[in-house]
Amino acid sequence: MATHVSPSRSSMFYYARIEDNYEEHHFLEACFLCTKPLAQNSDIFMYRGNTPFCSKECREEQIEIDEAKEKSWKQSSKRSVRQSETNKNSNKTSRTGTVVVV
Numbered sequence: 001m002a003t004h005v006s007p008s009r010s011s012m013f014y015y016a017r018i019e020d021n022y023e024e025h026h027f028l029e030a031c032f033l034c035t036k037p038l039a040q041n042s043d044i045f046m047y048r049g050n051t052p053f054c055s056k057e058c059r060e061e062q063i064e065i066d067e068a069k070e071k072s073w074k075q076s077s078k079r080s081v082r083q084s085e086t087n088k089n090s091n092k093t094s095r096t097g098t099v100v101v102v
Contacts, residue, residue: 033058
């Protein structure tokens with residue numbers, strides 16, 4: 001009697017075999033910015049923990065990119081806070097008139 005394996009089960013085994021042969025790249029193989037391969041006996045310039053760069057220039061460029069993104073994020077965050085405060089204030093109604101207390 002022949003055994004039939006469902007397609008989903010056979011594909012599961014197929015992918016498992018691919019993963020067994022798959023070698024994940026080491027994070028120190030290439031510069032994060034320019035993707036230039038990092039030489040074995042050369043300096044590696046690190047930034048924010050585990051981000052490698054081939055040169056000071058690449059690292060500085062990434063720092064500038066990150067600072068610009070952070071500045072933009074902070075400005076947009078401030079704008080959204082101001083807009084939400086404006087919306088809260090515009091939804092309030094006030095009545096004017098004479099109040100008589102007896």
